[in-house]
Amino acid sequence: MTLTADQTAVDQGRRLVTELPGPRSRELMARKSVAVAGGVGTTMPVFAARAAGGIVVDVDGNHLIDLGSGIAVTTVGNSAPRVVDAVQEQVAAFTHTCFMVTPYEGYVAVAEALNRVTPGDHEKRSALFNSGAEAVENAVKIARAATGRDAVAVFDHAYHGRTNLTMAMTAKVMPYKRGFGPFAGEVYRAPVSYPFRDAGPDGALDGAAAARRALDLLDKQVGADQLAALVIEPIQGEGGFIEPAPGFLPALAQWCHEHGVVFVADEVQTGFARTGDWFACDREGVVPDLIVTAKGIAGGLPLSAVTGRAELMDAAHAGGLGGTYGGNPLACAAALAAIETIEAEGLLGRAREVEALMTRRLRALQERDPRIGDLRGRGAMIAVELVRPGTTEPDADLAKAVATAAHRDGVIVLTCGTYSNVLRFLPPLSISDALLEDALDVLDTAFASVPGKAR
Template identity: 80%
Template structure:
């Protein structure tokens, strides 16, 4: 798909879709603003790139110095429909003129109900569902745990190696990686247990069902099904390294949960809303979670998250037990309905699969010529490269940082991730053109060639 649909063309026309370096990266205005940031913003709030954005749309971010950067990050999988999608912009403008907030728990409004109805329709499974809206992915994960505990009367939670679930106290406990997410912030919430994940690159030929049996054995021996409220898992891990479990791993876990009265929670915060070439990553193997957690790509850049699931589980919490002052803010609800309309109208699920085909082809050509690329993996517009010391499987985080920094200086936004910090992750907006993708991966290929 080399030509964008009409509404995406409107978005792109406002921001020229071509990489341009007007200054060195960072330019003088970004350096000036970074000095102000250092003096005003807490040091713990870091940035990936030392540039300040002023406009964005399609596959381009424009900084204060006039540089046009190719966006392979989408604000960490948030702006999947683009950072200025016309339907989203129009819907938010209309809503902000009507009212910005009343609190749904005080005087409700139709937008919240509309988002809940839409999520009940789109998420996996045709069972009776209910939805509750929140602000962030971490908040929604916590509420999924609350709901699971209320429904089961049990307390324990099982998560997996390499998992990332958020930065609140409970979700830090659920997250695997110490630095920068957990270090120095404990003690953490209790009754959180960790099981081994299926990691095909590092598991060799271990089948998904075999890996699931290994995880279940740990759960049964170290936690006990009778104590377990829920299993929480990312169908494809995000910050953990874009790890996709081997085929059969997720269905086997679901079957065990069903047999033992355990709530299966799919954390689709990063994978949801067309990102992986399906509406949700669970769809690929026909996995139907009891609860599904969504955020990021749900609302075109506005803060919104949700827990959607089986009505009998969702309704287990007592009246007043779920909610929050800003949860399901009317502006965010308007944006979500418009973003979902855009995904459906523009077939962005199909576009994600086209991006997958293009990006994987480019990366596998590079992989064939560079022994430092240990693995190329991913689905849709959620693709990763795991970098290792040449000829081994030893993680090389220094190389990942060097490649990303070099790409940044050439005007390509690239993110890193992984427990070992050795994974380059690519999350372009689904509104990006093929031409920009080819330009970005030309830069990446050239960068790898010149780095010893």
């Protein structure tokens, strides 16, 4: 991929000039410890000063390879040129009026763009918010208003946010839920299709069988006539990049259609070219009733959305949806520029190129190291699940150790998973092949450095 002038201004190579963290980062971390609430953690104790392409430069001048994209946010690249230009133009015009007071064209243009690129050719409407969790909550509000029902179905290993309702919808207790209850009611959980862990004597459950298992449970525990919405991540994010077996999502969507349940796709992490399609639902032709987006929507600025069937989106009364900052004009300008970048630079294809390179290297590593139990994902959303050799027993300590070793050598790697045993890779689509290869060389070394590797 050709780098822009802005990207080449940040040298696109890994370079460590101090130990990590360096002295300036240590100073800032000391300030953080007395100024920032202790509940706000960090993955790496280094402070960013600049970022572009596939590199984050810290305050000590170290160049780190970015395999995290700010948790799937800077998909089009950090400080992408179109995004920078659009935001600069908008900030000079005005920064805020509140769309609910004096509206502006940017909000309408983003809604039009979302209505165009999201799955399905039916008539749609969109509403804009700030965060993924806020958008998920509003999708539930819309579904309840449209159906007159209360109950919401979610899945094992799900992550939907940190607000009260979305904590109830999220599966993992630590660090997201412990000590923060009581949670919102009328949330019911069903088993997801998890091919690596669904394997039995007769092999893994296929998608249709896994869907029957989930829907049978919902029928018994809740009843379809009580469900307002079924909410699912097409590929689960924080839960471990779990990609359900083919046929699982279409079966759920069909059941929802038959029973008047609103099918909500939470594409906060999977959307906007991340998986090699506009949206992960596209791969199997699944058309959700409502789709929730955020993260990669606006090139790093806070924006989220709910887009869906017009009759559902219009079910809420006037004034029932919105928020002071929802659809902020700077974020709207950034979103339009990010969507233009995806289309103009062929980033759907680039995501598939990243997938091919990363899976080739990680498959070779898996063949050498039996502690990699599973390799999965799509596009620039790839993960390895780490286990004790010869078993499916999760090895969270190994994941932590490998990530720490990679961090020490200048590669930003994130962990995730219900069992905290998954390494996830979310590089920006502006990253070069050379940087990806270097990062994977570091990962190879990190695995080799951690005791227990089979020889």
